Amino acid sequence: MLTDYERAQVVVALLEANKTKVQTVRPSALYPHIEFEDSYAISAEVARRTIAAGAKLIGYKVGLTSIAMRRSSKIDEPDFGFLYDHFLIEDGAKVPHANYCVPRVELELAFILGAPLKGPGVTMLDVLRATEFVVPSIEIIDTRVDEPRQIYDTIADNGAGAGIVLGGRPYHPRDLDLRMVPGILYRNTEIEETGLSCGVMGHPANGVAWLANKLSTLGYALEPGQMLLAGSFVRPVWAQIGDTIRADFGDLGSVAVQFV
Template identity: 50%
Template sequence: MLSQDIIVTLARQLYDARKTRTQLRQFSAQYPQMTIDDGYAIQREWVSLEVADGRCVKGRKIGLTSRAMQLSSQISEPDFAPLMDDMFFEQGSELPTERFIAPRVEVELAFVLGRPLKGPGVTLFDVLSATDYVTPAVEIIDSRIEQFDRETKAPRKVFDTISDFAANAGIVLGGRPVRPDAVDLRWVGAMLFKNGVVEETGLGAGVLNHPATGVAWLAKKIAAHGEGLEAGQVILAGSFTRPTPAAAGDSFHVDYGQLGTVSFRFA
């Protein structure tokens, strides 16, 4: 475990990196003894800095929900991070490229809770019952910590990703909101178009067999810290496509079939 002084220092570095759009070297290389718990401790300290600036937590994201991503990260469960209020962008808007370092786009579903969820005994059915509606969402992920070290080219470890808000940087909600029992969420599909070309396709079942599974996992996971998911919060359930790189001038259009579309452009 890292000392509290180191945790505070690393959180401040991430806070500054987000504001200056400057990438950091991997924390795990500097501190080989770093653990997953250290990653979440740094994340919580960073949230405190954002809250002190007047920001607030508007929801949570769940990452590393696919088996392939878990194996590549050498972990056996997803990760999670907060969604800060200044990370939300309007459907159909232009996203300022200068807000990001190396943005990539992922396709997801978002659960908007109608009532609180608190573990430890939360099930998939509890999630569906507590959800007001499910809506199409696109997550913008970014890297305040280098994905590959600038010198050794070694990939970052899951501890780095967790401390870095699980790579979260933005979210766009859109499409047609639906009650969670109105459709089989496992079979919700999406086609991601970048500049008019299909880059990725996927199904909701790619997220732990059912997108609500991750939300139940999250409620149980944060219960260990005395926390719960609150009514009105937006919960990103996890991506069911691979990340697609984005740059200034790129237009994205995601077709969710019966759930409508989400479109935006990087300016």
């Protein structure tokens, strides 16, 4: 467990990395005794200061939703991060690569809540009832800490959350089978990754249910209007300067972004 001083040092370093877009030393290298409680406390304090500086909290993201990713990280549950208004990017926009340290992209379904969700005990059905609509998205992930990262570093670093591109068509959960949404991720003209939404814990709403229950242990609740990224159902793909990224979600439509 870290001391308050050690946690504060990590918070300052992460805020500086967010500002300069230069990676900082990973917390686990500086403080090998770091624990999950430390990482979530650091992430929450970075969020508090980010909001105090003028950002608006618009929701949360879930990460490590696939069994393979959790096994590789040697953990038995996903993680989460905070989403801010400055993360939002218009579909088809050109985004400066310099806005990030080492950006990658993922395919995700974004759940927009129409009713509150508060754990414990939130189920997939609760999530579906509370969801106003679902829309396809590209998540831009970025790591503000250096390699080789451990799960403690990723959690402290906001679960690598950095940007959101929304597009396609909004659907009510009852109007489609959310388990079987296809995803094809293109980089320029090449197909880099393909997947199905059932790769997110069997059903993407399970990712949101986990989030609601996890947040309840930390004193948070999900509110109407918030956006929740349920987790990626493909592996992350590197984004280089000049790359056009397009995500095809079948009947839900497509989303695109270009890095310049």
